[in-house]
Amino acid sequence: MIVTIDGVAASGKSSVSSGVARALGVPYVSSGLLYRAAALLALEAGAALEDEAAVLVLLEGSGLRLEPLAEGNRVWAGGRELTPDLHSTRVDKGVSAVASLPGVRAWVDAQLRALPQPFVAEGRDMGTNVFPHAQAKFYLTASPRVRAERRARERPEDIPAIEAALTKRDEADRRQISPAVDALVIDTGPLDLQGVIEVILSALPEHEAGRTS
Numbered sequence: 210m211i212v213t214i215d216g217v218a219a220s221g222k223s224s225v226s227s228g229v230a231r232a233l234g235v236p237y238v239s240s241g242l243l244y245r246a247a248a249l250l251a252l253e254a255g256a257a258l259e260d261e262a263a264v265l266v267l268l269e270g271s272g273l274r275l276e277p278l279a280e281g282n283r284v285w286a287g288g289r290e291l292t293p294d295l296h297s298t299r300v301d302k303g304v305s306a307v308a309s310l311p312g313v314r315a316w317v318d319a320q321l322r323a324l325p326q327p328f329v330a331e332g333r334d335m336g337t338n339v340f341p342h343a344q345a346k347f348y349l350t351a352s353p354r355v356r357a358e359r360r361a362r363e364r365p366e367d368i369p370a371i372e373a374a375l376t377k378r379d380e381a382d383r384r385q386i387s388p389a390v391d392a393l394v395i396d397t398g399p400l401d402l403q404g405v406i407e408v409i410l411s412a413l414p415e416h417e418a419g420r421t422s
């Protein structure tokens with residue numbers, strides 16, 4: 210069983226996926242963390258973010274691994290945990306460039322498809338490209354202002370600066386961002402986190418919602 214939850218930046222994908230995954234008793238898989246890890250490795254190595262060959266060498270040589278858990282995903286490069294460094298402003302700024310490289314996308318997709326099912330997968334193209342045969346698909350949206358207000362609770366920048374950065378990243382990610390035709394689109398603006406989780410759980414096919422493994 211695979212449930213996909215795609216959406217724009219900071220729309221609540223990981224928080225909602227974690228809640229849905231815990232309710233179903235399965236892990237969730239954050240594809241964005243692998244793109245973030247690729248960007249971090251490139252930044253740390255001083256590689257150009259557009260240099261596909263250099264980024265792929267770093268990915269192949271780093272022992273990069275996603276640990277998908279229902280409570281939160283962790284990313285490892287060999288024995289070093291990258292997770293705490295993946296949501297910095299510099300990674301936010303660089304990640305779209307790395308994620309636009311076809312070879313990097315193919316590398317990430319292969320990692321995701323090799324993971325043991327069942328799980329909830331979140332990102333941009335989980336329902337369209339990576340898991341087109343998923344049993345249930347969702348797509349989260351909210352206005353840039355709402356997303357910036359939420360993000361401002363966890364970042365030092367002010368709301369207008371966060372909103373501008375989110376809008377820029379939406380624009381850069383647009384090629385990857387579009388709802389699957391069979392996804393339920395949810396505007397999370399008027400809903401709290403638990404409200405979004407409940408909309409998704411109530412929309413799952415009866416036999417999926419009742420599954421715990």
Ligand SMILES: Nc1ncnc2c1ncn2[C@@H]1O[C@H](COP(=O)(O)OP(=O)(O)OP(=O)(O)O)[C@@H](O)[C@H]1O
Nearest residue numbers: 218219220221222223224225359360397400401402
């Ligand atoms: N419906 C909601 N109501 C209120 N706050 C929310 C809601 N959904 C998410 N949040 C909060 O918004 C922030 C961003 O959520 P989250 O990190 O889950 O988004 P994301 O889509 O995974 O982000 P990113 O694209 O940057 O990885 C978090 O602080 C989260 O708690």
Ligand SMILES: Nc1ccn([C@H]2C[C@H](O)[C@@H](COP(=O)(O)O)O2)c(=O)n1
Nearest residue numbers: 240241244304308332333334382385
């Ligand atoms: N399936 C995916 C997941 C993520 N990306 C890119 C686009 C984002 O800017 C970046 C970070 O993702 P986030 O943590 O915001 O979910 O990675 C993508 O292209 N495809």
